[in-house]
Amino acid sequence: MPECAAPAAAPELIARDRGLLWHPYAPLDGDAPYAVLGASGTRLSLGAADGTRFEAVDAMSSWWSAIHGYRNPVLDRALLEQAGRFSHVMFGGLTHAPAVELAERLVAMTPGGLDHVFLADSGSVSVEVALKLAVQYQLGRGRPRRTRFLALRGGYHGDTFAAMGVCDPVDGMHSAFPSLIAEQLFLPRPPAARQLGGELVADADELARWVGVLEDTVARHRDELAAIILEPVLQGAGGMHAYAPGALAAARRVASDNGLLLIGDEIATGLGRTGKLFGSDWAGVVPDIMCVGKALTGGYLTLAATLCSADVARAITASPLRALLHGPTFMGNPLACAVACASLELLVSAGWKDQVLGIERGLQATLAPAASLAAVREVRVLGAVGVVELTGPVNVPAVTRAALELGVWVRPFRNLVYTMPPYTSTPEDVATIGAGIRAAVARVHG
Numbered sequence: 492m493p494e495c496a497a498p499a500a501a502p503e504l505i506a507r508d509r510g511l512l513w514h515p516y517a518p519l520d521g522d523a524p525y526a527v528l529g530a531s532g533t534r535l536s537l538g539a540a541d542g543t544r545f546e547a548v549d550a551m552s553s554w555w556s557a558i559h560g561y562r563n564p565v566l567d568r569a570l571l572e573q574a575g576r577f578s579h580v581m582f583g584g585l586t587h588a589p590a591v592e593l594a595e596r597l598v599a600m601t602p603g604g605l606d607h608v609f610l611a612d613s614g615s616v617s618v619e620v621a622l623k624l625a626v627q628y629q630l631g632r633g634r635p636r637r638t639r640f641l642a643l644r645g646g647y648h649g650d651t652f653a654a655m656g657v658c659d660p661v662d663g664m665h666s667a668f669p670s671l672i673a674e675q676l677f678l679p680r681p682p683a684a685r686q687l688g689g690e691l692v693a694d695a696d697e698l699a700r701w702v703g704v705l706e707d708t709v710a711r712h713r714d715e716l717a718a719i720i721l722e723p724v725l726q727g728a729g730g731m732h733a734y735a736p737g738a739l740a741a742a743r744r745v746a747s748d749n750g751l752l753l754i755g756d757e758i759a760t761g762l763g764r765t766g767k768l769f770g771s772d773w774a775g776v777v778p779d780i781m782c783v784g785k786a787l788t789g790g791y792l793t794l795a796a797t798l799c800s801a802d803v804a805r806a807i808t809a810s811p812l813r814a815l816l817h818g819p820t821f822m823g824n825p826l827a828c829a830v831a832c833a834s835l836e837l838l839v840s841a842g843w844k845d846q847v848l849g850i851e852r853g854l855q856a857t858l859a860p861a862a863s864l865a866a867v868r869e870v871r872v873l874g875a876v877g878v879v880e881l882t883g884p885v886n887v888p889a890v891t892r893a894a895l896e897l898g899v900w901v902r903p904f905r906n907l908v909y910t911m912p913p914y915t916s917t918p919e920d921v922a923t924i925g926a927g928i929r930a931a932v933a934r935v936h937g
């Protein structure tokens with residue numbers, strides 16, 4: 492066994508980790524992590540610092556990426572077969588079958604008109620590329636002053652500097668890096684929407700007011716704006732907020748009318764998660780630029796893609812620069828592309844829609860009773876996304892531990908205990924997740 496995979500008992504591993512490794516948004520001496528001892532299908536085997544072992548249903552899909560479950564035989568095979576050919580080659584001056592096939596698949600799957608693909612090595616990087624594309628597009632159109640972005644409050648687009656700049660200005664860590672983050676423009680969160688008979692419905696007056704603010708803002712700032720960026724229909728890491736498809740349709744219309752591009756960040760919403768293949772499909776709109784990531788490789792490897800329309804590509808190609816100014820070392824990594832091809836194939840062959848709508852029904856049934864708990868403000872479900880919003884901040888270590896004791900892995904944030912389970916979750920898995928979340932919230936928060 493290679494040195495890096497040498498088995499160690501969980502308590503020892505956790506002790507060695509602490510103070511050595513940074514974890515996401517956490518201090519070096521933060522709460523002890525759990526050690527992963529194994530993962531298969533929808534199950535995680537975890538070990539705690541105190542030596543307790545847990546077999547848990549995974550309610551998180553490893554931050555919404557492992558949609559086909561762990562050790563999926565189809566994805567394992569795709570990875571091993573590509574490793575037997577070549578694992579990585581540079582993309583400057585070279586191409587290969589996994590990249591070409593993946594790009595063709597993405598163009599075929601995404602809403603019509605998105606014909607060109609940039610393969611990025613993470614979601615944040617794909618957002619950086621989307622922002623560059625928009626600025627280079629405006630430059631190509633002879634509008635060099637259009638370099639700013641209009642984004643939504645409550646949005647999340649990644650952790651690199653330009654991506655942080657279009658995240659919610661309060662939650663998005665702007666205050667920690669004041670002089671380094673370009674000031675962008677923000678619209679209020681679009682009005683919340685609820686599912687009603689397969690439609691996402693919002694209050695019509697609220698929506699009309701929001702559209703008014705959108706129109707005013709763009710009218711005042713159009714000469715400095717390159718694009719509108721948003722997460723279509725569901726804001727994920729910024730608060731699991733589903734909003735009116737009418738807001739998305741209005742953004743499309745106002746962008747087109749004013750020479751702005753629309754960037755659809757589908758890194759969380761894409762590939763079926765909301766019950767449509769893409770969040771944009773809820774409003775029947777096609778963004779000019781779309782980012783896909785997270786579930787793209789079924790959670791196996793880091794990969795994202797930025798797609799753009801022929802119009803965007805033409806403007807850049809016709810400009811003096813001619814090229815899109817980006818090119819990471821691991822661009823188009825063959826292992827990641829090969830697994831992504833297999834993952835997209837599996838999405839279709841396994842019937843993502845039935846999987847997601849089955850999970851949606853299961854989550855509705857099993858999470859609904861949580862609404863009667865005193866600590867719960869609201870329960871909402873959209874596609875394979877279930878959210879229990881508390882009236883105050885979640886006691887994250889306590890709820891995490893309580894859920895594990897009930898056989899469920901969750902990772903709450905702020906006032907949200909939520910689940911985005913793998914699409915391969917069985918009805919029993921979904922029932923376990925729902926019951927576990929309900930009971931963990933009741934036990935810790937009453």
Ligand SMILES: *Cc1c(COP(=O)(O)O)cnc(C)c1O
Nearest residue numbers: 613614615647648649727758759
């Ligand atoms: C996760 C996420 C990102 C960032 O992707 P990383 O791979 O973590 O860099 C960007 N946008 C949205 C909507 C996301 O959910």
